[in-house]
Amino acid sequence: MSDDPKISNPQPDAEPTATRSTVPMWIFSLTLVLIYLGAVYFDHHGGWFDAKVYGPYASADQLDSYQPKSGAAAAIARGKKLYEMNCGICHGVDGLGKPNIAPPLAGSEWVKAKGVQRLTHIPLTGVSGSIMVENQPWNLSMAAMGAALPDADLAAVLTYIRASWGNGMGEVTADDVKAVRAAIGAHPQPMIGDQMMKMPE
Amino acid sequence: MKNGFSVFIAAFIALGASWCGFVLAPLLQLGTAKQTAVLVSGDTYPIQRTGDATLGLQVYRANDCAACHTEQIQQSGVAFDVVLTGLGKNPMAVRSAIQETCELIYKDNPKDKNLYDMLVEHLSPEQPFSPATILNSVTKTIADSASDKITAAGGKVETHLIPTGADISRGWGVRRSVAADFLYDSPVQLGSQRIGPDLADVGARLGNANWQLLHLYAPQSVVKNSAMPPFRFLFEIKKIDDAPSPEALNLPKEFAPPAGCEVVPKPEAKQLVAYLLSLRADAPLYEAPFTPAQVSTNAPAK
Numbered sequence: 001m002s003d004d005p006k007i008s009n010p011q012p013d014a015e016p017t018a019t020r021s022t023v024p025m026w027i028f029s030l031t032l033v034l035i036y037l038g039a040v041y042f043d044h045h046g047g048w049f050d051a052k053v054y055g056p057y058a059s060a061d062q063l064d065s066y067q068p069k070s071g072a073a074a075a076i077a078r079g080k081k082l083y084e085m086n087c088g089i090c091h092g093v094d095g096l097g098k099p100n101i102a103p104p105l106a107g108s109e110w111v112k113a114k115g116v117q118r119l120t121h122i123p124l125t126g127v128s129g130s131i132m133v134e135n136q137p138w139n140l141s142m143a144a145m146g147a148a149l150p151d152a153d154l155a156a157v158l159t160y161i162r163a164s165w166g167n168g169m170g171e172v173t174a175d176d177v178k179a180v181r182a183a184i185g186a187h188p189q190p191m192i193g194d195q196m197m198k199m200p201e
Numbered sequence: 202m203k204n205g206f207s208v209f210i211a212a213f214i215a216l217g218a219s220w221c222g223f224v225l226a227p228l229l230q231l232g233t234a235k236q237t238a239v240l241v242s243g244d245t246y247p248i249q250r251t252g253d254a255t256l257g258l259q260v261y262r263a264n265d266c267a268a269c270h271t272e273q274i275q276q277s278g279v280a281f282d283v284v285l286t287g288l289g290k291n292p293m294a295v296r297s298a299i300q301e302t303c304e305l306i307y308k309d310n311p312k313d314k315n316l317y318d319m320l321v322e323h324l325s326p327e328q329p330f331s332p333a334t335i336l337n338s339v340t341k342t343i344a345d346s347a348s349d350k351i352t353a354a355g356g357k358v359e360t361h362l363i364p365t366g367a368d369i370s371r372g373w374g375v376r377r378s379v380a381a382d383f384l385y386d387s388p389v390q391l392g393s394q395r396i397g398p399d400l401a402d403v404g405a406r407l408g409n410a411n412w413q414l415l416h417l418y419a420p421q422s423v424v425k426n427s428a429m430p431p432f433r434f435l436f437e438i439k440k441i442d443d444a445p446s447p448e449a450l451n452l453p454k455e456f457a458p459p460a461g462c463e464v465v466p467k468p469e470a471k472q473l474v475a476y477l478l479s480l481r482a483d484a485p486l487y488e489a490p491f492t493p494a495q496v497s498t499n500a501p502a503k
Contacts, residue, residue: 051230052488054379056278066279066341066362067490068240077241170287 075171079160082153086145087123087161095165102140103133106165115201116172119158120180121191123147129193141190151177231380240485241493247384250479257476260469261390264432269396272389274482276377276489277366281344283336285324287357295356296324299335302347306336338363361492374402374482376489382482397429404481411451413474414466419456435470438462 047053050060057063084093090102097104105111110119110133123146130139146154151174158177162169191199202208239246250258261267288295300321307317316337323333335358336347348358364376378401383389407413415422418436420429436450438458449463458464466474485491 049226049230051234051380054377054488056276063488063490067487068362068485068492078243081242081244 075156075159076163078153079156079158080164082149082157083160086149087157090142095161097133100140102142103131103136103138105161106167108133108167111161112167112169113201116158116162116176117180118196118199118201119162120154120172120177121184121196121199123149123154123157124177124181124184126190127193127196128190129196131193131196139193144190151175151181234380234384236384237381237486240487240490244484246484246486247381250385251475253472253475254479255385255476257472257474257479258386258390260435260473261476262388264473266400267390267392269392269394269429270398270400271392271395272383272399272401272480273378273391274368274374274376274399274401275366276364276369278364279341279491280338280363280365281336281341282334282338282361282363282492283344283347283351284332284334284359284361285351285356286332286359288330289355289357291355292326292330294354295351296326298351298354298356299324302350303335306339306343306347338365359492362490364489364491368399371398372406373399374406375493376482376485376491378482379486379488381486381488400477400480402480402482404478405483408478410474410478413477414470415450415452417470417473418450418464418466419452422453422456432470435467435473437465437467439465 044058045055047055047057047059053060053063057066091097091105092102095104095106097106110122110131113119122142124144125147126142126144128141130137132138146157149157155172155174155177158172161167162172236245236247238244285295285299303317303320307314320333320335322328323331335351336344339347344360348360351358366377368374369376382401383391412423416424416429417432419431419433420427421431439462441461441463445463446465448465450466452458452464485493
């Protein structure tokens with residue numbers, strides 16, 4: 001019985017167990033680099049979770065700085081809307097006026113005047129009686145349609161009228177309107193046609 | 202299972218975090234979205250669809266138009282144009298300021314030399330003044346510095362913002378699509394494949410209802426070599442009884458029905474066309490600003 005089964009068929013040692021070993025440094029470094037790159041990408045493209053910021057804009061600040069400035073174009077666009085609400089019914093959205101209702105604004109010498117004082121007067125006080133527009137007499141009356149509009153809005157309407165339909169005239173500022181409104185005073189009377197005709201531009 | 206509870210917690214956190222990111226956060230951001238104001242004009246955007254167009258969305262969905270068409274215009278950047286709108290009181294100073302800024306920018310680029318020469322000729326004192334684009338497709342920094350210099354000299358300039366990108370240069374739209382465009386879409390038909398062109402702005406691009414009907418009945422009759430299948434089942438071919446129907450399609454010969462017959466759109470076709478014409482992503486918004494073309498020019502009175 002010298003045959004020892006243990007020698008020819010050795011028993012395995014105890015069940016192998018996992019040992020703890022340190023995570024290699026390169027995995028740490030790679031993770032840190034990836035986190036850093038992710039943060040940079042997020043900073044450039046994420047918009048900081050703002051619902052209003054879409055690509056290609058990076059942040060709300062950048063989007064703010066890209067908003068169109070309220071220049072002459074903005075005033076004209078606003079003036080167009082106000083004109084169509086307040087004036088277009090009589091003077092027509094094409095500015096051509098309507099027979100026996102309102103004289104034309106397109107090409108009218110009242111609109112194309114160098115100064116804006118007389119033009120600003122008309123919506124602030126209204127007109128009654130006969131005036132000449134493009135060598136045609138118009139004997140009608142207009143209410144003070146613009147008296148209720150704020151200075152900036154009336155200025156926008158007048159700017160639109162002067163810039164549109166080939167009139168090609170410059171802008172009317174809110175200060176112009178303010179000055180005319182101050183000159184008229186608190187209780188405007190409709191201008192009589194003759195008075196209006198004599199008024200300086 | 203060993204550590205079953207930890208595995209459950211880990212899975213819960215992983216799924217919960219992505220649910221928060223993909224479902225909850227967008228809901229909090231856009232779930233209560235309302236109509237917004239269009240830039241400059243202050244109009245309300247978007248406008249609720251008409252009844253026909255609302256039904257048309259369901260026809261669009263039923264025919265799986267989104268399998269071949271997307272409804273999302275993409276944008277890769279923005280460029281700026283600087284437009285001179287007035288010479289002010291000192292035209293000489295403005296002209297030299299323009300010359301200075303433009304020379305700096307156009308100098309290095311021989312391609313722009315022609316543009317520059319044309320500009321110089323346009324602005325020469327002999328010519329009557331008319332608005333002119335001074336700088337075309339430049340960055341914001343360049344546009345701002347140029348407009349500052351010219352304004353300081355007394356001139357009047359406008360800076361126009363123009364979205365750029367492949368979709369926009371294809372003419373599919375004027376700006377990128379944003380969430381506000383889809384406010385009244387239920388369900389939203391974003392689509393993912395572009396076998397056909399993008400339709401986010403198709404109402405502004407191809408706004409003719411008759412063209413749209415012809416295109417649905419026989420795409421190749423209006424777009425040669427179109428890959429779109431015809432949607433003839435949205436139309437009815439019927440005998441002309443007394444007089445031809447006013448709705449009958451005016452088809453070219455090779456697509457026309459047999460003599461004595463006419464092609465009339467069914468309600469579905471009209472609804473689908475109403476929906477297509479309601480697809481307009483052409484309003485400048487805070488989140489997608491641009492300068493509308495020709496905002497300040499009206500056709501002269503005749």
